[in-house]
Amino acid sequence: MIIIGGGLAGLSSAVALAEVGYRVRLFESRPHLGGRATSYWLSDGSHVDNCQHVTLGCCTNLDDFYRRVGASEKIRWYSRLFFVDRRGRRGVIESSLLPPPLHLGPSFALFPSLTWEDKRAISRAMLAITRSGGCPADAAGLSMLEWLKKHGQTEGAITRFWQVVLVSALNEDLERTDARYGIEVFWKGFLSTRRGFEVGIPSVPLAELYDGCRDAITRRGGEVRTRAAIREIRVAGDVASSLRLDDGSELAADFFISAIPQDALLEMLPPEVATREPAFSNLRHLKTSPITGVHFWYDRVVMNEPFLTLLDRTTQWIFNKSRLFSEHAPGGPSGEDGQYLQLVISASYGLVPLSRQEIINLCRRELLDVLPATRDARLVKATVIKEAHATFSPEPGCDRWRPTQRTPLKNFFLAGDWTATGWPATMEGAVRSGYLAAEALLAADARPQKLVLPDLPAEGLARCFSRV
Numbered sequence: 244m245i246i247i248g249g250g251l252a253g254l255s256s257a258v259a260l261a262e263v264g265y266r267v268r269l270f271e272s273r274p275h276l277g278g279r280a281t282s283y284w285l286s287d288g289s290h291v292d293n294c295q296h297v298t299l300g301c302c303t304n305l306d307d308f309y310r311r312v313g314a315s316e317k318i319r320w321y322s323r324l325f326f327v328d329r330r331g332r333r334g335v336i337e338s339s340l341l342p343p344p345l346h347l348g349p350s351f352a353l354f355p356s357l358t359w360e361d362k363r364a365i366s367r368a369m370l371a372i373t374r375s376g377g378c379p380a381d382a383a384g385l386s387m388l389e390w391l392k393k394h395g396q397t398e399g400a401i402t403r404f405w406q407v408v409l410v411s412a413l414n415e416d417l418e419r420t421d422a423r424y425g426i427e428v429f430w431k432g433f434l435s436t437r438r439g440f441e442v443g444i445p446s447v448p449l450a451e452l453y454d455g456c457r458d459a460i461t462r463r464g465g466e467v468r469t470r471a472a473i474r475e476i477r478v479a480g481d482v483a484s485s486l487r488l489d490d491g492s493e494l495a496a497d498f499f500i501s502a503i504p505q506d507a508l509l510e511m512l513p514p515e516v517a518t519r520e521p522a523f524s525n526l527r528h529l530k531t532s533p534i535t536g537v538h539f540w541y542d543r544v545v546m547n548e549p550f551l552t553l554l555d556r557t558t559q560w561i562f563n564k565s566r567l568f569s570e571h572a573p574g575g576p577s578g579e580d581g582q583y584l585q586l587v588i589s590a591s592y593g594l595v596p597l598s599r600q601e602i603i604n605l606c607r608r609e610l611l612d613v614l615p616a617t618r619d620a621r622l623v624k625a626t627v628i629k630e631a632h633a634t635f636s637p638e639p640g641c642d643r644w645r646p647t648q649r650t651p652l653k654n655f656f657l658a659g660d661w662t663a664t665g666w667p668a669t670m671e672g673a674v675r676s677g678y679l680a681a682e683a684l685l686a687a688d689a690r691p692q693k694l695v696l697p698d699l700p701a702e703g704l705a706r707c708f709s710r711v
């Protein structure tokens with residue numbers, strides 16, 4: 244069997260199928276595995292992640308995948324989230340001994356950047372989410388912003404709380420986000436379990452997380468080929484018959500999983516199949532949204548926290564990469580002499596037209612206030628990575644365009660964060676899609692098996708409201 248694409252969707256299906264006995268051949272066009280969630284080395288020898296990637300405690304399938312490939316111990320978990328607002332006030336969100344959904348309540352009550360009116364409004368909306376087990380009936384068909392306004396959220400609550408969490412989690416503005424997606428972030432991440440909100444950050448460059456994948460596949464007789472782009476998917480009747488590689492060679496197989504981005508898939512299918520079958524033709528309706536990553540190398544230490552979330556700024560997160568890496572391997576790859584920071588701006592529509600220098604200037608200005616030590620520090624190097632089509636946009640109603648992993652071609656399956664997983668475009672969504680594609684293939688091969696793990700069960704008082 245053949246898998247096209249070595250991102251998390253392709254890798255997770257490949258590893259799961261290899262483990263149940265298939266001889267898997269995986270083809271990836273780039274030199275390295277990991278797709279969008281990977282890293283590469285700059286010409287001067289320093290490495291950059293293709294933007295910081297974080298996971299949350301509620302991401303059960305990503306956790307399972309990391310365990311399968313021996314990457315779990317390379318993820319460090321943080322149970323304190325640090326925030327800083329325009330006036331320099333720092334707040335912390337952390338768990339207390341209270342049972343979910345009340346566990347974050349005490350730190351939320353002390354949070355300095357929200358007024359009591361903001362907090363009362365947020366608590367009311369949280370109650371509505373909790374009572375409905377994360378599925379309030381009045382959210383159907385609404386954008387997140389519409390739902391928040393319906394629930395009387397103040398301006399401060401929207402801009403300094405809901406927007407801060409959701410734009411990062413979903414890579415979309417609140418008015419362009421389906422309320423279902425936004426509400427699920429809070430139910431699964433912040434309300435239903437104690438550790439759902441904890442942030443997991445790799446303590447090594449992203450590409451190093453996938454070292455075990457190649458071994459998991461080749462050890463069982465499979466093959467992983469990088470720098471090997473598939474150019475064409477050939478179809479005969481209701482089956483995929485073969486693939487054509489960029490070197491002109493042709494590959495046949497009994498089963499295929501496509502785990503490449505949706506636009507690349509449409510280019511490789513025969514045009515009549517891509518336009519005739521709604522599973523494929525609907526993909527043109529899926530919109531995308533941008534993320535910008537900014538990398539700064541300073542000549543000295545300018546930040547102590549492992550990461551900071553910024554309120555009231557264009558910059559949304561700052562990751563202290565030197566510290567994140569050094570905690571795993573002292574004297575790690577970056578920042579022995581100075582400090583390497585990575586800034587993330589999700590749904591960065593406003594930055595797309597700006598030049599790299601304009602983005603660097605804007606972010607540097609913001610850091611002068613947030614991290615006063617940068618005023619005396621020298622910026623040794625800076626890099627900007629703009630991803631104009633970083634993820635699919637979770638806009639209201641987008642689920643109707645997301646195809647299942649099974650397709651009208653009997654031996655051809657789809658994986659990718661954009662397929663129907665119920666999850667937004669995340670590493671967890673990509674791994675779920677990989678497991679679902681593998682499940683569909685196993686069922687078609689008369690070997691049905693369950694691979695997708697359920698969400699964490701609701702705990703404490705939240706259990707009374709859970710629908711699972």
Ligand SMILES: Cc1cc2nc3c(=O)[nH]c(=O)nc-3n(C[C@H](O)[C@H](O)[C@H](O)COP(=O)(O)OP(=O)(O)OC[C@H]3O[C@@H](n4cnc5c(N)ncnc54)[C@H](O)[C@@H]3O)c2cc1C
Binds near residue numbers: 249293
């Ligand atoms: C900047 C940025 C920041 C992000 N931050 C986070 C985060 O913090 N947390 C989180 O959970 N998610 C985050 N995401 C989302 C996450 O990266 C994706 O959801 C996930 O990696 C998608 O995996 P995938 O396998 O579906 O797709 P991809 O990673 O896109 O993999 C597709 C693979 O197919 C390969 N390919 C394409 N065409 C061909 C071809 N013709 N032949 C062979 N191979 C081909 C590509 O090279 C690629 O490796 C972020 C995404 C971006 C872009």
